[in-house]
Amino acid sequence: MRSGSDEVPLHQRMRDTSVRLRHLTPGDRLDLTSGRTDPPISRMQDPGIGRTPAAPHPPPRCRDDHPRIAAATATFPRYTATFVSSVSMCPACALSASNLSYRCETSGMNRLTDDDATRILKRWIDGNGARLLGTGMEGAVYEVDQNRIAKIWFAQSGASLQQLRLFYDALSAKSFRFETPRIHEVHRVEDRCITIEKRLAGTNVSNHLETGRTGFEEARSTLVDVLAELAGSGRLPAARTLPVMGESVPLHDVAEDFPDALADLAERRLARFRRTLDAAVEELDKKAAALRGRLREVDSRRRSVIHGDLILGNILVDEDIAPIAVLDWGFFTTEGDPAFDAAVAASIFDMYGDAALDTELGLYAQLEERLGYTRESLLVYRAAYSLITANAYDADGNDGHFAWCAAALNRPDVVDALLG
Secondary structure, eight states: OOOBSSOOOHHHHTTTOOOOGGGOOTTOEEOTTTOOEESOOTTOOSOOOEEOOOOSSOOOBOTTSOBOOSEEEEEOSSEEEEEEESSSSOHHHHHHTTOEEEEEEEOGGGOOOHHHHHHHTHHHHTTSOOOEEEEOSSEEEEEOSSSEEEEEESSOOHHHHHHHHHHHHHHHTSOOSSBOOOEEEEEEETTEEEEEEEOBOSEEHHHHHHTTSSOHHHHHHHHHHHHHHHHTTOOOGGGGGSOOTTOSSOTTTTOSSHHHHHHHHHHHHHHHHHHHHHHHSTTHHHHHHHHHHHHHHHOOOOOEEEOSOOOGGGEEEOTTOOEEEEOOOOSSOEEEOHHHHHHHHHHHTTSSSTTHHHHHHHHHHHHHHHHOOOHHHHHHHHHHHHHHHTTSSOTTOOSHHHHHHHHHHTOHHHHHHHHO
């Protein structure tokens, strides 16, 4: 979820991956979370967009001889999004031209129509219709005015949002060169939690990449700049009060220090999802048994706030591609070794692209050179993140994220870092 001023781009909603839509034709369906198509499409490994029902006649074709399709749907873990092309070209061409926007239709309690949002937010939007800025896993963001946004949360409690508010207050006291979110008010309207938050300026790095306003190398450098600032920010006790991965208690409630807290979390996740993980990860028990000791050994003993989900869509920049805001804290936000944050950010920079591994390893090299992290520590943290988050979106492992995590846990360099 974002709180910035521009509409959430399609590329961000797919976690900044390269989507090879050329492999899909009208009538095909693709589950975004699993990457599985119906009918099966060979070599399709990237999460992407499902198709609308096949037209009775062959569709017109765009300038690159791809089928033109006006709209498509994608299934996320909690909602279905409809992507609409604003020009007469196929999604593959429209994607590169940044001409796709989206609307999200949620089900059950999470469903929000324009009328629902307008009614719920009426005290803040002065009778105007609610203008949606973006929808994510946790809620929907609407414009209030030039300085504020309203977020309608799908599931968070008022108590957890007050806790997040205190964290943001503490975070804002840090001397970052970029801004961070601020929650001004927490309300409950019609059994939904509403936060009124500071509106952050800028455009996310994903958007700059899509439109060609920045290149791949500059985007990588921007990410490393943000990681360097976070790493140098020092301890933030308020971050230790936040639960991660949707748990009911903070990460540090049981174990005081970061390596043991992370190892405990990995063991809880393993106990919960062992059957699924065991079928996909070679020598799972051996790797899991080695993890706690290796986390202690690679710990840098440095402590700072960890964002935990630093994708390019969560970094807002100005026209010079300088970071001016960092969004969406909370999924894995805590206090710990900044090398963990770096390892995660490097791995999710380009999760499913054709050159994803080369990109990850290239970022490792930048992090080693600039921040002094060791390759060994980055790979051990990569293993920990993969084990912990493998079933974050599907308990049965039928999604692309699970496959990505399992592949990492079987990767030779990661196995060597864990087992020697």
